[in-house]
């Protein structure tokens with residue numbers, strides 16, 4: 001990813017970032033004018049306030065809930081009730097509070113299946129909603145991909161040093177060699193096929209890695225994305241540092 005290709009949006013603090021990113025996301029969905037949209041949501045802690053902002057006035061009534069299909073960019077392979085579950089976080093922050101149909105929300109299966117079966121099943125759901133099992137360069141898989149940035153440079157569950165970084169023949173893959181719990185993640189081909197990719201980065205703890213990625217000097221998973229569409233960085237002043 002070439003840093004100069006991205007647009008930097010700097011906000012005073014994490015709360016302002018959340019409101020700004022939620023408004024931007026709502027506008028991108030309304031741009032579709034009633035045509036179905038597909039979003040990949042980020043897990044982790046940073047997007048939670050964004051989801052909470054979407055679930056509150058005025059965005060809860062502006063967001064076109066019926067027109068959007070929601071996918072999870074990466075999931076820890078734990079039950080939804082586990083505090084580490086990304087979907088569990090999204091339920092509590094967003095989906096339990098808004099008028100979205102269950103038909104529009106696609107969690108990664110994490111119970112009663114092996115992790116390989118979960119990844120295969122999720123790929124099939126994505127392909128069914130996309131309407132094809134190969135990517136059409138003229139028609140992105142996602143309208144928006146939301147992503148976080150780990151302090152080690154990971155994004156989604158593209159973790160440094162993992163075999164998943166080399167996967168190019170599938171959209172969804174298991175991640176089983178890391179120091180964390182096993183995970184299921186969208187791969188580079190899936191994340192890159194997006195009209196818009198938006199990174200959400202907040203807090204002073206992210207300043208160093210954000211600076212390395214934006215200056216083009218970091219060979220970390222987030223920096224190896226090659227999105228087909230636009231790239232946006234939603235950051236707060238604490239993370240932006242001297243870029244604010």
Ligand SMILES: O=C1O[C@H](COP(=O)(O)O)[C@@H](O)[C@H](O)[C@H]1O
Nearest residue numbers: 042043044045046148149150156
């Ligand atoms: O493990 C994960 O971490 C990254 C970054 O999360 P954050 O808590 O630092 O915002 C996140 O993007 C990813 O979805 C998540 O599974």
